Amino acid sequence: MKRMILIVILLVIFIAGIIYGGKVGDFTETETVGSVMCLSCMGLQQ
Amino acid sequence: MKLKRIVQFIASAITLGNYPAIWQGGIYQGPLKQGCVPILNCWGCPLSLFSCPIGALQHFFNLHLIPSYIAGFFGAIGTVVGRMACGWLCPFGLFQDLIYKLKTFKMRMPKFFSYIKYGVLIVIAGIIAWISGEPWFCKLCPAGYIEAGIPLVLADKTGDIKALVGWLFWIKMAILIIIINFSIFIKRFFCRAFCPIGAIYSIFNKFSMFQMKIDKEKCINCDSCQAVCPMHVPIQNSPHNIDCIRCLDCVKKCPTKAISYGAK
Numbered sequence: 389m390k391r392m393i394l395i396v397i398l399l400v401i402f403i404a405g406i407i408y409g410g411k412v413g414d415f416t417e418t419e420t421v422g423s424v425m426c427l428s429c430m431g432l433q434q
Numbered sequence: 435m436k437l438k439r440i441v442q443f444i445a446s447a448i449t450l451g452n453y454p455a456i457w458q459g460g461i462y463q464g465p466l467k468q469g470c471v472p473i474l475n476c477w478g479c480p481l482s483l484f485s486c487p488i489g490a491l492q493h494f495f496n497l498h499l500i501p502s503y504i505a506g507f508f509g510a511i512g513t514v515v516g517r518m519a520c521g522w523l524c525p526f527g528l529f530q531d532l533i534y535k536l537k538t539f540k541m542r543m544p545k546f547f548s549y550i551k552y553g554v555l556i557v558i559a560g561i562i563a564w565i566s567g568e569p570w571f572c573k574l575c576p577a578g579y580i581e582a583g584i585p586l587v588l589a590d591k592t593g594d595i596k597a598l599v600g601w602l603f604w605i606k607m608a609i610l611i612i613i614i615n616f617s618i619f620i621k622r623f624f625c626r627a628f629c630p631i632g633a634i635y636s637i638f639n640k641f642s643m644f645q646m647k648i649d650k651e652k653c654i655n656c657d658s659c660q661a662v663c664p665m666h667v668p669i670q671n672s673p674h675n676i677d678c679i680r681c682l683d684c685v686k687k688c689p690t691k692a693i694s695y696g697a698k
Contacts, residue, residue, distance in 0.1 A: 390641075391641055394641065395513055395641070395642075395643050398509065398513045399510060399513050399514070400438070401506075401509070401514060402506040402507075402509035402510040402545045402632060403506060403510055404506070404509050405502045405503065405506025405509065406502070406503055406506035406507055406510065407506075408502045408503075408506075408672075409501070409502035409503025409504070409505075409506060412502065413636075414494070414501070414503035415468040415503065416468070417486050417493070417494075417669060418467065418468055418469075418470065418490045418493075418503065418504075419465065419467040419468040419485070420626070421477075421485075421489075421635040422467035422468075422484075422485040422490070423461070423462075423464075423474050423488070424464035424477055424487075424571065425460075425461050425586075426478050426569070427571035427595075427598060428568075428570060428573065428574075428602075429476075429478055429489075429573055429578060429582075430478055430578060430579065430582050430583035430603070430606070431573065431579070431583055431599070431600065431602035431603035431604075431605065431606040431607075431630060432583065432586065432587070432595060432598040432599060432600070432603060
C-alpha cells in the first residue's frame with residue numbers, strides 16, 4: 389500500500405513536470421533542436 | 435518468432451519511420467519531434483520521427499535550463515514500468531540482441547561494469563554537457579553513429595558531408611567497432627555498461643509499478659532464467675535487479691513457473 393501511494397505521488401510529480409515543461413516551452417525547444425541536423429554530434433564537424 | 439522480437443521490430447520500424455527520407459534526404463522536421471521516444475534514438479537520423487530523450491536532456495543542460503519535461507518523461511515511464519522500454523522498444527538493444535546470436539564463444543561481463551553507465555549519465559551527459567555547452571554523449575554515442583553518421587556519409591552524393599569527416603568521426607567509428615565486437619561475446623554490452631537511459635530507468639526498477647516476482651518455494655535454482663536473460667540477470671536472487679529489462683524471457687523459460695510479473 390505504501391509503495392502504491394509513493395508511486396501515485398511520484399507519477400503526479402512527474403506528469404506535473406511534463407505539463408510544466410510544456411507550458412514553459414520545452415516541447416517547442418525539443419522540436420526545434422530535434423529538427424536541426426547536428427553534424428558535430430555525428431562527428432562530421434569539428 | 436517471439437512476441438518480444440516482433441514488438442522490437444515494430445517499435446524500431448515506427449521510431450525510424452520517416453521513410454520518405456530514403457529518396458528525399460534530409461531529416462524529419464515536424465511536430466512529432468516534440469515527443470521523445472523512451473529509448474536511445476538519434477534524432478539526427480534521417481529516418482527518425484521522434485526526439486532522443488538523452489539528446490534533449492543534454493540540450494537543456496547545454497542551455498543551463500532545468501529539463502522539467504524530460505525529467506518528468508523519464509520519471510513517469512520509470513515509475514510505471516522501470517526498465518521495460520529497453521527490453522521491448524530499443525532499436526540499438528535489438529541490434530545487440532541479434533549480433534549476440536552469432537555462433538562463437540561467449541564471455542561474462544565483470545559486475546562492476548554495470549555501474550559505468552551511472553558515470554556516463556552523471557559525468558558525460560550531465561556535468562560535461564552543462565559546463566561545455568555541447569552534447570558530448572551524442573558526440574560519442576554509437577547508436578547515433580550507426581543511425582545517423584554512417585548513413586549520412588554513405589548517402590552523400592555531392593561530397594560536401596564527406597569533406598566534413600574529421601577525427602571525431604573516426605573516434606565514433608572506433609567506439610562503435612568496440613561496442614559491436616564486445617556485443618558479439620557479451621550480452622547487451624552497451625545497455626549493461628554504458629547506456630545513460632538504462633541508468634535512469636534502472637533507478638526505478640526497485641519500486642516501479644510493474645514488478646517481477648519469484649516464488650522461492652517453486653524455484654529449483656536451475657539458473658535457466660539467467661541463461662536465457664539478455665542482460666544475464668540472476669533474477670532468481672534479485673527480481674528488482676538494476677539491469678532487468680523486463681523482457682519476460684525468463685518467465686517463459688522457467689520450468690517450474692516460479693517467475694511471475696505484474697503490477698504489484
